[in-house]
Amino acid sequence: MKKxxxxxxxxxxxxxxxxxxxxxxxxEPNIRKDKFEIKAENIIGNTSDLRTAAITWWPYSETGSxxxxxxxxxxxxxxxxxxxxxxxxxxxxxxLLDGEDVPEGIxxxxxxxxxxxLGEFETFEKDGFYRGYIWLVNQxxxxxxxxxxxxxxxxxxxxxxxxxxVNFCFDEIWGCYYYNLEYDNMNLKKGWNSTYLVIDFSESxxxxxxxxxxxxxxxxxxxxxxxxEAADIIIIDFSTKSKVxxxxxxxxxx
Numbered sequence: 001m002k003k004x005x006x007x008x009x010x011x012x013x014x015x016x017x018x019x020x021x022x023x024x025x026x027x028e029p030n031i032r033k034d035k036f037e038i039k040a041e042n043i044i045g046n047t048s049d050l051r052t053a054a055i056t057w058w059p060y061s062e063t064g065s066x067x068x069x070x071x072x073x074x075x076x077x078x079x080x081x082x083x084x085x086x087x088x089x090x091x092x093x094x095x096l097l098d099g100e101d102v103p104e105g106i107x108x109x110x111x112x113x114x115x116x117x118l119g120e121f122e123t124f125e126k127d128g129f130y131r132g133y134i135w136l137v138n139q140x141x142x143x144x145x146x147x148x149x150x151x152x153x154x155x156x157x158x159x160x161x162x163x164x165x166v167n168f169c170f171d172e173i174w175g176c177y178y179y180n181l182e183y184d185n186m187n188l189k190k191g192w193n194s195t196y197l198v199i200d201f202s203e204s205x206x207x208x209x210x211x212x213x214x215x216x217x218x219x220x221x222x223x224x225x226x227x228x229e230a231a232d233i234i235i236i237d238f239s240t241k242s243k244v245x246x247x248x249x250x251x252x253x254x
Contacts, residue, residue: 045228
């Protein structure tokens with residue numbers, strides 16, 4: 001089964017399900033009229049060795065080990081402020097559909113739209129050594145839901161709405177995966193957009209059910225927090241994470 005970029009949140013949530021987040025003042029991205037600004041402050045985790053934060057692009061490769069820096073800023077006072085480029089190069093963009101069928105129940109205003117998904121910010125030490133990534137998330141150990149803030153660049157206005165269910169069954173070892181997809185107020189404007197992904201995951205011995213909600217409406221029932229995930233915590237999952245990032249082809253699971 002090929003993976004779409006919807007699986008990014010799922011893979012990160014599953015890979016870090018054991019992480020417990022401490023309480024901290026939440027920080028939401030600030031959007032100025034003249035430019036798109038993302039400001040991260042009061043980051044949870046050991047960030048003392050961090051010197052820079054960056055937006056990166058991972059071109060497809062079999063090894064999943066190469067990347068290109070799109071924008072980089074200093075890491076100061078346990079945070080950073082970054083302005084993504086107003087216009088992204090075409091090579092950074094992915095097709096919204098990549099030729100696949102839209103699940104029944106989902107409508108798209110422009111099927112030729114191309115996008116770039118920003119889910120986390122890579123971090124580096126003084127010598128340029130990779131240290132991990134920072135994201136804006138809420139994962140309550142007492143709740144099956146995980147909330148993510150993500151930023152999507154679109155090359156044109158495009159709206160995605162509706163609900164759909166798809167499933168994949170493998171063998172008796174892997175069982176079946178059931179996906180419930182919902183797109184609510186996913187009205188993307190040309191340029192950068194703040195979006196949110198809510199994932200609810202449950203499983204039994206033979207089945208796994210994943211409900212995924214995409215929306216541009218900020219969740220009001222939880223507080224999102226900036227969290228640093230060190231490379232030594234996620235080193236086993238990092239190659240998988242990067243490969244998922246590069247293999248994503250559309251908004252839809254297939």
